[in-house]
Amino acid sequence: AGIIEPGAFRFICNGEQVLHLEIALGYQHRGVERTMTADDNVLRQTLVAESVAGDSAVAHATAYAQLREKLAGKEGAPTPLDRERAIALELERMAMHIADTGALCMDVGYQLGQVACEALRTVTINTTQAWCGNRFGKGLIRPFGTNHPLTDTTIDLVRRNIADVRRRYDEVRHDIKSSPSLLSRFEQCGIVPRSEMIRIGGVGPAARASGVGRDLRSSHPWGVYGGEILHEPFVKQQGDVMARLMMRCRETLQSADYVLRLLDACDPAAPLPSPDYAPAARPDALAFGLVEGWRGEICHVALTDAQGALRGYKIKDPSLHNWLALALAVRGEGISDFPICNKSFNLSYCGHDL
Template sequence: MEDTSEAVRKIIEGFGSIVLNVEAVHGLPVVKVPKEDLPVIAHFIHTAPSLRGTLSLQWAVDLRPGERRFQLYYLFSLKERGDWLVLLTELDGDDRLFHSITPHIHAAKWYEREIRDMFGLIAQGHPDLRRLVRHEHWPKGAHPLKKDFPWNTVMERRQGEYAFRRIDGEGVLEVPVGPIHAGIIESGHFRFSVAGEPIMQLELRHFWKHRGVEKVFENLSLVNGVSLAEKVSGDTSFGHSLCYCQAVETLMGVEAPPRARYLRTIFLELERLHNHIGDVGAICNDTAYALAHAHCARMKERIMQLNDRLTGSRFLRGVNIAGGVTVNLWPYHLDEIVHELDEIEEDFTELTQILFNNASLADRLETTGVLNERTAWDHGVMGVVGRASNINRDVRRDHPFAAYKDFTLKVPVYHYGDVQARMRVRIDEVHESIDLIRQAHERLPEGAITAACLPAAHPGDWALSAVEGWRGEILYFVMAGQDGMIHRCKARDPSFVNWPAIQFAVLGNIIPDFPLINKSFNLSYAGNDL
């Protein structure tokens, strides 16, 4: 917090005459500035050597029916430790234009396109204003998150085609892939331009799975939103529901009891474990190493069966509620977890030793799909993918939530940025997760698992919450509405940030390596498309 107030002081020092207002919202510094001056200040935060802020999230809020105004929020994570700072600007009345920060900050590119699609607010000076979420068959003027757009609108279909960036030239071919893929994977479209085998350009066309999650949230009460948060990205059900619950708890001014926070830590690490182990296997599978895949799938299945026995859900659904958790773990449960994990760790260690001794596997993984540190930083890449490219960020350490402040956490960081590095980050984190669960098991406090009462949230109040899911930093912005409803909920899966980066990681690689690179990122389509 000291560093952050230092940042606020620096901004006031440089732009004192411009800044309209500085306040702290639930401990988060919010600097309000006029829209004309926002790009300059954002650029300052991004480039000043003492701040070096990366854009973590940008989102808009329609304040109607209460007030005829739109708000635009920009969340920056500063320097190594990732302290937060929010810039806020407002568009009054019928104003639909704001100034783009994308020319200076690449990470804003998709956010500004998303805001344009969802709110009809246009980022002036944005280099690429093609539609992002709205596919071409959507009617003109359909901006779902505007308050005057009914949630159950039936949209007519019109004609239209997305204008992909094209490379023309002799021998240059376009290879379209998707939206339906060959394996059992989610839907998304990839457009490769190749000359011979190496990829010259990859362009993503996602949002096939856009379900209107953020609009459906606005129909739910703060308490009931949890079950929708679980469905934002199924593989991260627990991470998303935890992040949502934390935001709601901040709004209600309650804190989950200590035991609940420890249990949340255990469950979150279990979710990380089964996904990471499954991913290591899937990476091996894409190099045709089927035996390693089978072993990993077996271990993953074992953890998912453990989840099922502990909570009645293989995906840990229905565990989180606002104010705590619904499932208590009894001593025999805890012994079972520790015993299972002891066996799995031994099993997994033995397997990874075999993997790292396999020269033909190393040949496929090393120097494949390199995402260099500069590109990763420019795009604000986070999570497993970021840590493999020397971005030393982990919410569990930088902004401890649940019970993480009680534990020591080693954050594995590699700087090669290739598939091998991403696999190594996962393997290291598997051991770290098992260790965290052991620590939590030893120190698990007694007591209640839910907060005694849930006070009503103040309408118009908002809170931001972050959780390090297994993919990376999950963010939720929740604004309370009238009568305990949600006015606005912005859910951000790390996939939304990391997807654009994959377009750079594949350059120069051959198309047959794309599935391998894509698997090493393993990003969510559902969490991205919302």
């Protein structure tokens, strides 16, 4: 890429070998955090939150909704609303992990894996669209309630689609693992040792692929993750492209199992509250929203003034940590291996530029 709108990459090479990669980001100057405190319109803030990173709309909107509910003093026992939010999060995780699997297959010329994953990802995001009207889940997560409660019809559709996607994706996973040409490209490529991942504060599947078991669903469980689902994160030790790919494969299957289990516990007859866009908020308060998105941990932090309005807002997307991991991964590798190293992280420009 060299120079693109949101970032610049400078490769320092000795022939074909990368000695160092300098990554400079933030040229779009999006002003997301500043927009969150421009006025106290909760609906507008919700729309901004789900636009922090378009491929993590559900995760960022959930973090904002959690924060708002804590400011209103309404956190407590898991509710049916928490269950539906968890289903949406796991659907988002599935869709993006499947897309990344296809992208890695594409970069090494494995067209069968690419087109199979593209088809499965389409089924997954179309399932989300059938639920809420948007493929990326925008409009699905709202503070204090929902405009799209699950119905018997929606539950049947999601259950049928996800069970089929799980079965077919598992076949793709077996094909990848049994292809010597793919293994020769992915194994021992782009290694980030555990010590380095700890040093830079790496998060998400990339960190877990290097032996660092960071996952908010187990370390800071909320809602159903502290009861109906006792999450055990997968951890690998190799820290290479193959480990990061296999993390995606295992987590996709795990998320599908979670979705199916949560759907079985859903009761469409139980009414869910509608969103509240004019909540009372505690004055002079500090609140956090913590969610494990598909890239890793997402954190939203807010401070309120004496009237309960937001006077400070900070967002931490997992890409903030992991861009440096990409620079470490390509160090000492051939320049031709940069695309698969890059895809094995699939980091966000806009999530970094806030």
